[in-house]
Amino acid sequence: MVSDGGFGRVRRLLDDDEPGTAVVVLAAAVAAAVLSPLVWLLVGASSLDADAAVSLLTSGTATTVLVNSLVLAAVVTAASVVLGVPLAVLTVQTDLPFRRLWTVLAALPLVVPSYIGAFAYVSAFGPSGALADLLAPLGIGIPTVYGLGGTALVLTLFTYPYVFLTTRASLLSFDATQLEAARTLNHTYPEAFRRVILPQIAPGVTAGALLVALYTISDFGTPAIMRYDVFTRVIYVELNSFGVGRANATLLSMQLLAVTALILALESRVGGDAAAGYGTPSSVETVVSLGRFRWVAAAAAGGVSLFTLALPVGILGMWLVRSGPGYGGGGLAFHPAFAANSVYAAALTAGVTVLFALPVAYYAGRSESAFAALVERATYLGYAMPGVVLGLALVFFSSQWLRDAVGPTAAQLVYQSLPLLVFAYVVRFLPQAVGSTRSSVLGVDRDLIGAARLLGASPRRAFRRVTLPLISPGLLAGAALVFLTTMKELDTTLILHPTGFTTIVTYIWRVQEAGYYGRAALPALVLIAVSGLSMIPLLSGGRDDA
Amino acid sequence: MTERRYGRRRVLAGLGAAGLSGLAGCGGFTPEQNEATGTDGAGNGTVGGTAGDSFGEFRGSGPLAEGRGDVGGTAIADLPDLSGELTIYLGGGEGGLYRDLLARFEGMYDDFSYNARESGTSDAANTLINEGSATPADVFWSVDAGSLAAVANRGLTAKLPSNVVDPVPDEFHPDDQWVGTAGRARAVPYNTSALSGGDVPDSVMEFPNSEALANAMGWAPTYGAFQAFVTAMRLIEGADATRQWLRGMLDAGVSEYNNEFLVSNAVADGELDAGFANHYYALRVKASRPNAPLDLAFTSGDAGALINAAGAEVLSASGNQELAFTFVRHLLSAEAQEFFATRTYAYPMIPDIPPVGGLPTIDELNPPSIDLSRLSEIQPTLELMRDVGVL
Numbered sequence: 047m048v049s050d051g052g053f054g055r056v057r058r059l060l061d062d063d064e065p066g067t068a069v070v071v072l073a074a075a076v077a078a079a080v081l082s083p084l085v086w087l088l089v090g091a092s093s094l095d096a097d098a099a100v101s102l103l104t105s106g107t108a109t110t111v112l113v114n115s116l117v118l119a120a121v122v123t124a125a126s127v128v129l130g131v132p133l134a135v136l137t138v139q140t141d142l143p144f145r146r147l148w149t150v151l152a153a154l155p156l157v158v159p160s161y162i163g164a165f166a167y168v169s170a171f172g173p174s175g176a177l178a179d180l181l182a183p184l185g186i187g188i189p190t191v192y193g194l195g196g197t198a199l200v201l202t203l204f205t206y207p208y209v210f211l212t213t214r215a216s217l218l219s220f221d222a223t224q225l226e227a228a229r230t231l232n233h234t235y236p237e238a239f240r241r242v243i244l245p246q247i248a249p250g251v252t253a254g255a256l257l258v259a260l261y262t263i264s265d266f267g268t269p270a271i272m273r274y275d276v277f278t279r280v281i282y283v284e285l286n287s288f289g290v291g292r293a294n295a296t297l298l299s300m301q302l303l304a305v306t307a308l309i310l311a312l313e314s315r316v317g318g319d320a321a322a323g324y325g326t327p328s329s330v331e332t333v334v335s336l337g338r339f340r341w342v343a344a345a346a347a348g349g350v351s352l353f354t355l356a357l358p359v360g361i362l363g364m365w366l367v368r369s370g371p372g373y374g375g376g377g378l379a380f381h382p383a384f385a386a387n388s389v390y391a392a393a394l395t396a397g398v399t400v401l402f403a404l405p406v407a408y409y410a411g412r413s414e415s416a417f418a419a420l421v422e423r424a425t426y427l428g429y430a431m432p433g434v435v436l437g438l439a440l441v442f443f444s445s446q447w448l449r450d451a452v453g454p455t456a457a458q459l460v461y462q463s464l465p466l467l468v469f470a471y472v473v474r475f476l477p478q479a480v481g482s483t484r485s486s487v488l489g490v491d492r493d494l495i496g497a498a499r500l501l502g503a504s505p506r507r508a509f510r511r512v513t514l515p516l517i518s519p520g521l522l523a524g525a526a527l528v529f530l531t532t533m534k535e536l537d538t539t540l541i542l543h544p545t546g547f548t549t550i551v552t553y554i555w556r557v558q559e560a561g562y563y564g565r566a567a568l569p570a571l572v573l574i575a576v577s578g579l580s581m582i583p584l585l586s587g588g589r590d591d592a
Numbered sequence: 593m594t595e596r597r598y599g600r601r602r603v604l605a606g607l608g609a610a611g612l613s614g615l616a617g618c619g620g621f622t623p624e625q626n627e628a629t630g631t632d633g634a635g636n637g638t639v640g641g642t643a644g645d646s647f648g649e650f651r652g653s654g655p656l657a658e659g660r661g662d663v664g665g666t667a668i669a670d671l672p673d674l675s676g677e678l679t680i681y682l683g684g685g686e687g688g689l690y691r692d693l694l695a696r697f698e699g700m701y702d703d704f705s706y707n708a709r710e711s712g713t714s715d716a717a718n719t720l721i722n723e724g725s726a727t728p729a730d731v732f733w734s735v736d737a738g739s740l741a742a743v744a745n746r747g748l749t750a751k752l753p754s755n756v757v758d759p760v761p762d763e764f765h766p767d768d769q770w771v772g773t774a775g776r777a778r779a780v781p782y783n784t785s786a787l788s789g790g791d792v793p794d795s796v797m798e799f800p801n802s803e804a805l806a807n808a809m810g811w812a813p814t815y816g817a818f819q820a821f822v823t824a825m826r827l828i829e830g831a832d833a834t835r836q837w838l839r840g841m842l843d844a845g846v847s848e849y850n851n852e853f854l855v856s857n858a859v860a861d862g863e864l865d866a867g868f869a870n871h872y873y874a875l876r877v878k879a880s881r882p883n884a885p886l887d888l889a890f891t892s893g894d895a896g897a898l899i900n901a902a903g904a905e906v907l908s909a910s911g912n913q914e915l916a917f918t919f920v921r922h923l924l925s926a927e928a929q930e931f932f933a934t935r936t937y938a939y940p941m942i943p944d945i946p947p948v949g950g951l952p953t954i955d956e957l958n959p960p961s962i963d964l965s966r967l968s969e970i971q972p973t974l975e976l977m978r979d980v981g982v983l
Contacts, residue, residue: 107978270814271850279814283983286714286816287970288721288742434715441719445726457726540711541719545679556710560687561853561873
């Protein structure tokens with residue numbers, strides 16, 4: 047993958063390609079903005095006295111949840127790679143029948159909120175669960191869904207799309223002629239995959255795996271429902287108490303962030319820029335013919351969808367049908383405007399996040415400097431901040447602090463406003479866009495930019511005409527990820543939404559919190575359907591010919 | 593079903609008999625209603641009032657609300673009008689039912705409008721604490737007394753005038769910083785196919801030693817109402833006895849659930865023989881499945897008989913306190929209390945208004961004497977639960 051070194055002028059122009067000051071400043075500003083809520087964590091935790099802090103952090107529970115969180119993150123991440131990478135390869139590089147359908151279906155589980163996914167699995171496979179009862183007469187016993195196994199299973203099924211989408215973006219930027227070359231050298235496909243494709247998609251896979259790992263340790267709903275003791279479960283409990291509990295929750299959140307920093311450091315060693323890319327724009331033709339295995343592969347993809355989509359939808363349908371006053375009672379009915387609010391906020395967030403992510407990803411993908419790495423890594427920290435903790439931090443900043451520092455009008459303008467909510471989403475979800483964009487930037491052939499410069503294009507023009515089109519699959523994948531996760535985000539939304547701005551998810555929370563599961567079924571189905579439809583343009587925006 | 597066993601909980605006989613034999617008594621469950629509701633989920637009885645009585649707007653329908661006549665208390669017509677705009681933070685909100693009531697108030701007055709936001713009880717309390725005096729809220733209306741007290745303890749609330757709190761028994765407005773609007777009793781839902789009422793001990797402290805309940809009980813330790821119950825136990829029996837009790841329950845093989853509706857549901861399904869839950873969850877399961885083998889038992893005079901309250905308080909930073917006080921009086925009106933009783937199956941706070949479904953009255957329940965504001969002292973409870981390994 048070493049380019050012909052004969053073009054001295056191109057090399058010199060490539061050195062110019064090191065990001066300019068404006069990009070560096072922008073990237074650093076973005077990182078500083080999304081890290082700002084951490085200040086509140088420090089303030090909050092400082093109210094604890096040192097002895098209490100040490101005893102909390104060294105207590106048996108704290109050690110247990112630390113180990114449990116790490117184990118869970120490792121298992122879910124590994125399983126997500128095993129599930130996500132083959133699906134991405136199948137839907138991008140093979141002649142799998144109905145590729146576009148499978149692409150959407152493989153990405154869609156991401157829209158299922160974990161509290162619904164986990165609840166569906168407990169309803170289906172828990173003690174006296176709908177499917178457990180169905181299978182029992184056939185002599186099929188189901189191992190307990192509670193604990194590590196069930197938690198890891200559910201989280202994997204609903205987060206593997208991170209790996210799927212980032213891997214897919216890398217594959218779309220991958221130069222298929224290299225694969226052809228490898229195969230003319232008598233490599234079999236598996237061999238060629240290992241030697242040619244894998245090194246190039248590695249940044250994409252690790253970007254997705256990192257998102258899975260961080261999502262796993264920051265998720266509230268699943269471990270709580272599946273009864274597995276991790277950080278978030280303990281933080282939740284502390285926040286439900288008052289007084290010292292608030293400081294304890296803050297301290298535990300900081301410990302969670304420390305763990306996150308550890309994972310980030312670990313990932314930057316494993317994940318690599320080894321494949322700092324010299325690929326040409328992707329080819330569009332199908333690379334691998336599956337032959338009669340086409341249908342086997344389609345069945346496998348269908349099997350995954352059965353567990354990630356059909357099962358939760360089926361369980362929700364069951365609650366819908368079952369609903370009587372006990373399950374179906376409750377107040378005001380679901381309104382289509384709630385869905386419109388969800389889509390509006392999520393689309394806005396996706397757009398803003400991609401704009402924020404671009405300088406960071408470009409800087410990190412183009413510069414070898416330690417500062418670039420630091421800026422990029424820093425944007426990941428907010429992702430591991432539990433939504434409630436982030437929400438409460440912003441409450442303090444935008445009401446009390448802003449009123450005292452700037453004035454009551456400013457506080458009224460900012461607090462409980464849509465821009466503040468979108469900012470909170472950006473803090474939480476920026477890494478989703480940074481990761482996939484950065485791996486696309488890495489995949490851009492620098493010689494192409496050199497060539498553009500050689501032909502007299504300014505750096506800005508070269509970026510717009512060459513780089514931007516080439517990284518668009520990564521940007522789109524990032525936008526899709528952010529859109530989908532924003533659609534289902536609950537904790538921050540509940541605390542910061544503008545008054546009267548009901549979304550699908552806050553409505554689901556409203557009825558489900560009081561146990562009216564029947565009323566949660568319809569909006570949950572709407573959430574999945576609306577998100578699914580929204581994915582079609584996002585996914586076909588890539589160079590997907592299927 | 594042993595007749596003798598009903599002695600202690602005679603008041604619930606109607607509830608149990610309706611489910612098992614179809615002999616519904618007055619105010620009990622009617623199987624006919626079940627046929628009508630059927631399995632098609634048409635949702636009969638979820639909305640609308642019973643025609644022909646003065647509570648038509650507010651009273652729920654369905655088997656539990658039937659046969660209720662006029663009740664006492666102050667009618668809305670006798671209260672000052674609501675006029676102006678209120679910002680109300682809801683902690684919980686009963687699946688939208690609180691919004692439903694707010695909309696009814698808005699419909700009654702031309703000059704009244706409201707902004708409501710809801711989140712979890714502790715999220716809402718934490719939000720109010722973080723906002724401090726910069727809060728846009730006028731009223732905090734929450735389903736848990738502990739969250740109300742937590743905000744009041746920070747000095748963020750205004751003292752409620754006597755014309756607001758007087759109709760309510762003293763224990764539900766201990767310092768007049770908040771007032772109860774609906775009661776939620778701790779109860780023991782049990783499966784009538786597996787147990788008879790007499791198998792459920794009269795004292796909650798005896799549960800770990802009960803042979804009949806071994807390996808068949810469920811609880812929801814991360815659920816706020818359960819933690820309030822353990823807090824009450826800690827305040828009444830002391831930390832050591834509570835620790836021992838929790839350990840004993842673990843040794844007796846108690847199963848953990850995510851919330852108390854699921855506990856009650858699991859009891860109805862026979863997955864559990866009995867559980868710890870707020871009383872209204874079992875009533876909701878019964879209202880939806882009148883034939884479920886489910887009944888309620890109550891312990892006596894101890895933490896197991898705690899009655900927690902949903903309640904309201906007025907923020908001291910509000911520039912609209914008079915309107916806010918009048919609003920809280922509306923929550924305590926006969927119509928609103930009837931609304932809570934028949935739609936959320938809560939205990940009304942006005943003694944003249946009875947609870948639904950043959951539930952024992954608050955006096956019959958013999959709740960422990962405990963300052964409900966102290967239910968906000970959850971922290972030591974959590975430490976204790978963590979020590980034991982329950983959390």
